[in-house]
Amino acid sequence: MELNERFRDRGVSFVSIDRAPRSKAGGEFLATNKVVHTVLSDPTGATFDAYRVSAIPTTVIIDRQGRAVYRHVGYSPGGEETFAKEIEALLARAGGEA
Secondary structure, eight states, X not given: OOHHHHHGGGTOOOEEEESSOOOHHHXXXXXXXXXXXXXXXXXXXXXXXXXXXXXXXXXXXXXXXXXXXXXXXXXXXXXXXXXXXXXXXXXXXXXXXX
């Protein structure tokens, strides 16, 4: 189950941010892979700078107060379960909903 589906009803949002404006190939990739979460573009790099993104992908899990609580650089198979555990921990502290 995708994380987006798993946490949708608990107030958790997922957003991907690309550094460049979306290309035709990028749009096709999103459609082919049935990406359902929000995908934004940051052509100035302001968000990348704010979250110290030095490699792609970088995953930042942000709490209700807007604090970057967990940060992961790179990807490894099974990483989604690590993200899920971290999200569950934050939800537990927040009483169950984001």
